[in-house]
Amino acid sequence: MASSTPSPATSLNAGAHPNTTNLLPTTYDTWCGCIRKLGLKICGFLQRTNSLEEKNCLVSAFRERQSPKNLLSCENGDPDTRFQHTKTNFSNLFAQDLLPAKNGEEQTVQFLLEVVGILLNYVLKTFDRSTKVLDFHHPHQLLEGFNLELSDHPESLEQILVDCRDTLKYGVRTGHPRFFNQLSTGLDIIGLAGEWLTSTANTNMFTYEIDNYLCWCL
Numbered sequence: 001m002a003s004s005t006p007s008p009a010t011s012l013n014a015g016a017h018p019n020t021t022n023l024l025p026t027t028y029d030t031w032c033g034c035i036r037k038l039g040l041k042i043c044g045f046l047q048r049t050n051s052l053e054e055k056n057c058l059v060s061a062f063r064e065r066q067s068p069k070n071l072l073s074c075e076n077g078d079p080d081t082r083f084q085h086t087k088t089n090f091s092n093l094f095a096q097d098l099l100p101a102k103n104g105e106e107q108t109v110q111f112l113l114e115v116v117g118i119l120l121n122y123v124l125k126t127f128d129r130s131t132k133v134l135d136f137h138h139p140h141q142l143l144e145g146f147n148l149e150l151s152d153h154p155e156s157l158e159q160i161l162v163d164c165r166d167t168l169k170y171g172v173r174t175g176h177p178r179f180f181n182q183l184s185t186g187l188d189i190i191g192l193a194g195e196w197l198t199s200t201a202n203t204n205m206f207t208y209e210i211d212n213y214l215c216w217c218l
Helices: 008-013 027-049 052-066 105-126 139-145 157-170 189-200 208-217
Strands: none
Touching: 105 157
16 A cells, blocks of 8 residues: 655644644634735835824824724624714604614614613722612602603603613612622622623523423423
């Protein structure tokens, strides 16, 4: 039987890490490669023709373009597709104006960015030991500033945002460092991210307990 001679490609990959061989370049890797080549061309151009002031301006613009804070992009990796927070008047917008409504993408993005801002502000204050565990008010005091009756008409998105802030403001901060009970002993950021992810995927976090309970009932 004739012995086979390893191909050049096989010889090159013989000492490579098993997790890095035979991998096709991803879209992100390709994009980064293009950015590097573009950066080298810009640097070469700067060295030939531009003044020092012009060089600094172009380099600053190039770095800002690469900055991760400006690359809040969609899943396709397109750096020009960003979620920009713009000032929006939510007093004239309602739930029916959000997705899946036609042309509701921009309103949905802006509304969710506002909600995320409220949540992030609450998370940061939760870990501040100088804040109160509970901004306590008696029921009759809350009734002086809030109308708890359900309206026959839909509330605007602006009112919904106000309700979100008030709910977090007057609720117990169960993630506060000074709050302990048998169910809550702090706020876990990774767990919070998992809950957000689960809600976005429109699923739930329970499996074993509920399945066994249903089997027991049947």
